Amino acid sequence: MNSRRKDEATNVSSSINVGLWAAATIIFLGLLLACVLVFPSFLVNRSLTSISGQKLKPVEHLQAENEVRGTLLQGLAGIVLLAGTIATWRQLHLSRKTFQHDIQVNQQELHLSREGQITERFTQSITHLGSGNLDVQLGGIYALERITKESINDRESIFEILTAFIRGHSPRASEDSTTDTFLEPLQVRLPAVQTAMTVLGRRQPKQEEARVLTEIVIGPDGDKIETTFRAGFSLNLTNVDLRQASLTYANFRAANFEGANFEKTDFYGAELSGANLSKAILKKTKFDEAHLERAYFDEAHLEEAEFHRAHLEGALFCGAHLEGADFSTAIGLERVLFTHACADCKTRWPQDFDWRSAGVKKIDQVT
Numbered sequence: 001m002n003s004r005r006k007d008e009a010t011n012v013s014s015s016i017n018v019g020l021w022a023a024a025t026i027i028f029l030g031l032l033l034a035c036v037l038v039f040p041s042f043l044v045n046r047s048l049t050s051i052s053g054q055k056l057k058p059v060e061h062l063q064a065e066n067e068v069r070g071t072l073l074q075g076l077a078g079i080v081l082l083a084g085t086i087a088t089w090r091q092l093h094l095s096r097k098t099f100q101h102d103i104q105v106n107q108q109e110l111h112l113s114r115e116g117q118i119t120e121r122f123t124q125s126i127t128h129l130g131s132g133n134l135d136v137q138l139g140g141i142y143a144l145e146r147i148t149k150e151s152i153n154d155r156e157s158i159f160e161i162l163t164a165f166i167r168g169h170s171p172r173a174s175e176d177s178t179t180d181t182f183l184e185p186l187q188v189r190l191p192a193v194q195t196a197m198t199v200l201g202r203r204q205p206k207q208e209e210a211r212v213l214t215e216i217v218i219g220p221d222g223d224k225i226e227t228t229f230r231a232g233f234s235l236n237l238t239n240v241d242l243r244q245a246s247l248t249y250a251n252f253r254a255a256n257f258e259g260a261n262f263e264k265t266d267f268y269g270a271e272l273s274g275a276n277l278s279k280a281i282l283k284k285t286k287f288d289e290a291h292l293e294r295a296y297f298d299e300a301h302l303e304e305a306e307f308h309r310a311h312l313e314g315a316l317f318c319g320a321h322l323e324g325a326d327f328s329t330a331i332g333l334e335r336v337l338f339t340h341a342c343a344d345c346k347t348r349w350p351q352d353f354d355w356r357s358a359g360v361k362k363i364d365q366v367t
Contacts, residue, residue, distance in 0.1 A: 031076060122147055122154060129165060137192045145199045159203065162196045163236050169193050172241045172261045183264075186245040194245060200235060201250025201270070273311075293332070317341045323363070333358070 121143060128140025144162065148155045170186075170193045187194045235255040243263045247270055254274040261281040270290045278298040285302070287310045294314040302317075304324040313332035318339045324346040327333060333350065339359040347362075349355050356362075 028080070122158075126161065129161070134192060138195055141192065141195050141199055145202070148203065155203075159200065159235060162200055166193050166196050166237060166242075167240055170241045172239045172259065183243055186242060186265075189244075193242070197242065197245060197247060198250070201247055201252060203251060312336050322347050322360070327353075 125140045125143040125147065128136045128143065131137055131140070141162070144158045148158050170190055183189070185194075186197075235252065237255060237257050237260060239259040240257075241261045242265060243261055245262065245265045248266055248268040249270060250267070251271045252275055253271050254276075255272070256276045257280055258276050259279045260277070262277075262285050263281050263283045264285065265282075266286045267290045268286055268288045270287075272287075272295050273291050273293040274295060275292075276296045277300055278296045280297075280300045282297075282300055282305050283303045285305045288306055288308040289310060290307075291311045292307075292315050293311055295312075295316070297315060297317045297320045299319040300317075301321045302325050303321055304326075305322075306326045307330040308326065309329050309331060311331045312327075313335045315332075316337045318337060318341065320338075320341045322338075322341050323344040325343070326348045328348040328350055330350070333353050336358065338355065341360050342363050343355065343360050344363050347355075
């Protein structure tokens with residue numbers, strides 16, 4: 001319908017232009033004939049009558065008419081030249097506007113076509129994600145990851161879908177198994193869940209997706225310690241079972257892992273600043289060289305966890321279980337809050353760190 005109206009408008013505009021050009025041509029031809037046949041004789045005779053008693057010979061009269069005729073034709077040529085220049089400029093201006101309009105229309109059509117393709121791919125990927133076939137599920141996960149790179153508006157929705165997929169396929173059991181129980185790595189046990197976590201860990205969150213806002217906490221000795229709280233969009237992975245996952249160098253800044261089970265998971269070099277790991281099971285978990293600034297570990301179980309060269313500035317370990325944990329080479333412990341945290345003789349600290357002043361309670365276990 002719109003195309004038909006556009007064609008009708010174009011035809012009307014073309015008809016008007018043809019009529020204007022025809023009228024202009026007729027006027028020009030009329031002026032040309034007048035300049036050649038009428039105006040020269042009229043102007044010469046008028047000039048002679050204004051001068052009393054002056055008469056010209058036929059030859060002189062004809063010569064005067066030719067001079068007037070030449071002057072009129074030169075003026076007419078100048079008018080034609082000016083009109084041609086104006087017409088050319090107007091045509092170029094209209095062509096430019098038409099070209100810009102066409103570009104804008106093409107861009108809009110391309111955008112609508114692209115959005116339609118993304119919507120179709122999005123729907124198809126969700127269908128694949130719900131498939132019982134592992135290969136189809138993996139294809140759906142990677143397709144969703146590709147859409148997040150092409151469509152900013154769909155990122156948050158896709159992250160919520162992937163986190164819901166993980167929560168649904170790997171929830172934390174009501175009673176966790178002991179560390180002595182044999183358990184296959186997550187990649188073998190639940191490969192689709194491991195792949196979804198890997199994809200989430202590769203994301204580059206926008207500033208508004210995971211804002212980490214600073215607040216001040218008073219330590220046991222009255223010292224002010226900077227900590228954080230989260231605002232805006234954050235990955236919701238609470239109460240999931242991700243034991244023995246491989247999340248090296250993953251980006252989970254400000255993610256919510258409250259109550260999750262990450263026993264024996266490898267977080268080597270991961271970005272976990274501002275993450276919520278309170279009440280999480282982190283036994284024998286490796287945080288080597290990870291960024292844990294301002295992370296929450298309140299009441300978490302960190303027995304035998306390793307923090308080699310991990311950055312812990314502003315982290316909270318209030319009420320955490322640190323028996324056998326290794327903080328010997330951790331960075332920034334002087335700015336960590338350990339109020340009511342529990343440690344034992346196997347917990348390792350840097351030689352110059354006073355864990356008692358930091359609020360740690362030591363529990364001697366008899367073996």
